[in-house]
Structures are given as structure tokens and as C-alpha cells.
Amino acid sequence: MMSKLAAFGGTAAVPKHRRRSEWPLVEDDDRKAVITVLDGARLVSDTDGENPVAALEQDWARQFGYGHCVAVSNGTAALSLALSALGIGPGDEVIVPALSFIATGLAPVHQMAVPVFADIDPVTFNLDPDDLERRITARTAAIIPVHLHGAPADMDRIMAIAARHGIPVLEDAAQAPGATHRGRPVGSIGAAGVFSLQVSKNIPTCGEGGLLVTGDADLAAAMRRGRQFGEVIEAGRERDYVSYGLGWNHKMNGLQAAFTSSQLTRFEDYERARQANIGAFLARLAKLPGIQVPTALADTTHVWHILRFRFDPAAFGLDGVPPEALRSTLRRLLRAEGVPMSQYQLMPLPDQKVFVDRLGFGVGHHPWALTGAPGTVAGEGYPVTREVIADSLTIQKRHLHPEAGDLLALYADAFEKVWAAGDMVATLAKAAS
DSSP states (O other): OTTSOGGGTOOOSSOGGGOOOOSSOOOHHHHHHHHHHHTSSOOBTTSSSOOHHHHHHHHHHHHHTOSEEEEESOHHHHHHHHHHHTTOOTTOEEEEESSSOHHHHHHHHHTTOEEEEEOBOTTTOSBOHHHHHHHOOTTEEEEOOBOGGGOOOOHHHHHHHHHHHTOOBEEEOTTOTTOEETTEETTSSSSEEEEEOOTTSSSOOSSOOEEEEESOHHHHHHHHHHHBTTOOOOTTSOOOOOOOSOOOBOOOBHHHHHHHHHHHTTHHHHHHHHHHHHHHHHHHHTTSTTEEOOOOOTTEEOOOSEEEEEEOGGGGTOTTSOHHHHHHHHHHHHHHTTOOOBOSOSSOGGGSHHHHTTOOBTTTTBTHHHHTOOOOOTTOSOHHHHHHHHHEEEEESGGGSTTOHHHHHHHHHHHHHHHHTHHHHHHHHHHHO
């Protein structure tokens, strides 16, 4: 029965009682950290003196080697604040990858700037430096490479291109805390970097949260003002309630900060376990024909926030069968075996309605009307992004648990079982095409 596919009545490779994998792990130390804040009086970052938000900023900067860290309410706010601190505004263009979470594209619009989309690399799924350079115009004011799924982008080439054109780089490292590029932590290579602490991330808070990092003291100060209504909040200085520039209320609260600081103390142990567990899992899958396992550039550290797999119809003897047909067939069969395969990002960012319809602010929808930019057209360009979306599936969250090694071994059993039924896979994929 084990060799019979579960989709047709066989025994699933992953028993139902083994399928649950908690994330995040909430330990007694996390609970104690939150209770300690509740019992104190310093719940917000604008409190004079030491507070949990300032402590998290110091902990994060020390852990990963950043000059300055600014904690904010979420990763999207971090992107917007960083662009504001960099002086990005009306009429500017900001180049972002065509495959990312929607926040990467929305952040420029929040600053009345136009997102310009560039295609991705077919292996790392990150910004393609060649397409990036083709998109640069006289209006290009910033570049946002995303370290998607935890894999560092090709920062050597991106930074070289940016330097030639005098354009600042803002790293979207929302999914990549702990990742390194040529020995440097992501987020420290460009002018600034941003992280998300949303509860699904590798280093989470108990809800929502974000961090900005930079080596530039003036940029850090601008970010701090921006999160606090444009005010200057300094230890030993009485709050004057004067806005010295445009600001927002993007503060993080003390409970979130304390929870993340507690999680941070276990990150290195968790990361070592994840590298071992996921490495063993991917090594088994890499032996199967027709599957491209996630990988990273040489001399970089991938932190495996999301595992994306590409599937090749030709390797299944399915020349002429659309990749979507094979993808949907494998998704059905693997999920029946207990592997939670899913799609992540159902379309390229430029196909999102907000960008296709050039939605924004005011009559004529700024910022688009400010530049005369043609906007985007659904189906236009970005061939690699479209291919990746068409032929790939992902695993999310379950592999983040530091003791997920046994579960991942069962996932590998399921993949091998489905691949052993290659004739059935081919028959189903052809029927679905």
C-alpha cells in the first residue's frame, strides 16, 4: 500500500499525526520576557531611558554586525521609511524585482514614486543585474534588490551597477535575517536594509514588526524621526512635540521587541539545526530527475525562509505539456502524501491590479501622472518571472522548526514515492494540459 499513491487510496508517506510543525516556537523565556515588559512601565519606544525597543535595536545590531538599527511597526513601514530617509519622492523611479511580496512594489508608491519592475535570475529568483541595468533611466532614484526566500541577491554586480549610475541601494531582507553575502550580513551592503519580524519569519515577533539597519548615522537619525511624527526623541531630552520633518507613527511596542529579543538568543542554535535539516532534505531531492532545488550564489549563506522547487516537463518525458499542468499534478499528488506544497505569488508584481490600473493618489492617480510613465500592462515582459511562477511550488514554515529533520525526511520519502510513479504522473499531467 505504501507504494500506491495516496491520491488513489494508498497510505500517505507522511502520517497525519506527523504533519504538524509549530512555528514560531514560543518558549517560557519568551513568555517571561513579555510579562516582564507588562509589569514595567516602558511599553513604547518614545519612553525616556532604557526600554525593550532600544534593547532589541542594540541586540540586533550586535548579533549581526550593523552600525545602527531602528525598530518599527512592520517591514512595509520599514521600506517606506527607508525610502523617505533616502529622499525618494514624487516623480522618482525605483527599480524592484518582478517577483516579490507586494510590499516591495507598494513602498515606492507610498512615497509618490513609480516602481519599475525588472526580471529575475532563474536559479536564485532574485533581481537580474542585466535587466536591472536596462531599466535605469534619468529618473531612477533607488534600487531595491530583494533577498527572496532567504537567498542573497547578486550584490556585487548590483552595487557595481548602482555605483556607476550614482543610485542608492536599499536591501529588502525581509525574508533573510542571518543571510550573508561574501561574509557580510545582508542589509549592510547597500545604503540601508530592512527586515520583517512578522510571525512567519525566521526570527519572529508575536505579531508584526520590522527593523531598519544602516551604517550611516544621519540616515538612522532620519529613520528615527520618521517613525515618530518627525520628532527627535533622545535619552535625557524632554520631548518637545515638535515635528522637524514629515513623519508617521511607525513605532514598535515593547511587547513585540521583548519577544523578538528573546527569540534572537536562540537564533544561532535554530539556524545550525535548519542548515543541517534542510541540507539533508535538498540533497535527497536533488537526485530526482526534473526537479531544481533551491540554491544560492557561491560564497553566500541561504537561510531557507521559503523552499521553492522548479519542475521540468521534458525530464518527465512530457515535451509539449505546459509546465502548469505538471505543477498542478505534482501539487495534487504530493499534498495527498502529506507534503504541504503551495504556490507563492500567483502573478508577477507588475500584473497586480494596483500597478496595471496605476492606482494611487488624487485625480489622475499620482505618482504615475507625475512622470508620464506608461505604467505596466498585464502579460508584458518578465519572461523568467513568468516561467518560475508557472513551473514552481513552495514549502513554507514547516521546515523552520529546528527539530523538523524527521518531518523533512518523510517529505523526501513522499517525493521519491511520487517520482517512482512517473508513468502515472505523466498520464495525469497530459490529461491536465
